[in-house]
Amino acid sequence: MKEISLYIHIPFCISKCYYCDFTSFAYENDKIHDYINSVLIELELYREKLKNYTIKTIFIGGGTPSSIDGKYIYEILKFIYKNFNTTGLMETTIEVNPGTLSKEKVRLYKESGINRVSMGVQTLDNNLLKSIGRIHKAEDFYKSYKLLEEVGIENINVDLIFGLPNQTIENVIDSLYKVVQVGVKHISYYGLILEENTKLYDLYNEGKLTLPDEDTEREMYHKITEYLINHGYNHYEISNYCLPGYECKHNLVYWDVNSYLGLGLNSHSYMESKRFFNTSNINNYIKKLNEKVLPIYGEEIIDQETEIEEFCILGLRKIKGIDKLEFERRFKRKIENLYGDIISKHVDNNLIVNEKDYIKLTKKGLDLSNLVEIDFLK
Ligand SMILES: C[S@@+](CC[C@H](N)C(=O)[O-])C[C@H]1O[C@@H](n2cnc3c(N)ncnc32)[C@H](O)[C@@H]1O
Ligand code: SF4
Structure with a gap:
């Protein structure tokens, strides 16, 4: 049987961070119920196509999946177990934000089969957190981490960002020191990308923002890598580090150019020599699925030449x-x-x-x- 991974996009957030241009919004929360219903219809529409596949990994990403009621996540995963072959399922991840978890929610996640959590922490400096529009404090990271451990989810990733406005190398290493101290299994440390259509981008262009220069940014990256290697982490992808055995199996599917199906708003898929992606308009997404039509917005046939290029370029990331x-x-x-x-x-x-x-x-x-x-x- 062929293997495939599933990505499920939950585009809701409590507020929009100043650096983020992911498909996510803080002003459409009245649509959560209809949206989840649409995701279930979308899954149903793929049931026949996936009958010869076994699901290898599931990644529920966002947006902030933990900002919506845990019952929706439970419903989606139950639907997958009932309607797809999940005998080979190795890893089910959900993205969460500090401060959005409760014990009941985490228990429900565990009951739903979630065995990996990816937490967007970004930095543990409260002033910096505020300056990039995060709504949580460093303390919320510790509370959320403890909740997860208490319920028995130990495979935890923390996302951090370096190269933030006015950030120093000491500050970058300080956050790292703190997450390593609690024993996180996996760390994604991304260099800040100044994306158009974000508040940080506008501030930068108005001259109201100081970012570390390129040499400092590179030094941060080298120091992060050195620190984590010295503390027993494997550097296994440009921005990713983990304790032995804790590589993210889902992301390896992308980097190894294997098959995945994306469900939800603006999700991307790669299967059977085709790449395709969904609409990024939430009303359109819900409408199409109400009509039992897949909300695909674009597709590209991947010939062998393109597959070779992708295999090499993504291979070099590892x-x-x-x-x-x-x-x-x-x-x-x-x-x-x-x-x-x-x-x-x-x-x-x-x-x-x-x-x-x-x-x-x-x-x-x-x-x-x-x-x-x-x-x-x-
Ligand atoms: C899809 S986001 C969602 C995670 C979750 N909602 C959160 O913010 O905590 C995944 C990660 O991408 C990273 N990210 C988002 N925008 C970025 C940017 N402009 N530059 C660098 N990293 C970024 C952040 O570390 C974030 O945690
Ligand atoms: S970084 Fe995460 S919480 Fe912030 S706006 Fe983007 S998806 Fe939402």
């Missing part, structure tokens, strides 16, 4: 690199036969290493990954 044997198995040729010149060029530039089984970025290459990735596009 610290162990592009799996050369898997490349040969999938594409029936050696990677060197296709990209020999490019590989030699970047080996000479000290940006990649060509090992027996993997091609991976060097330390310098991790800072300049764009230069390498671009060359893998034919």
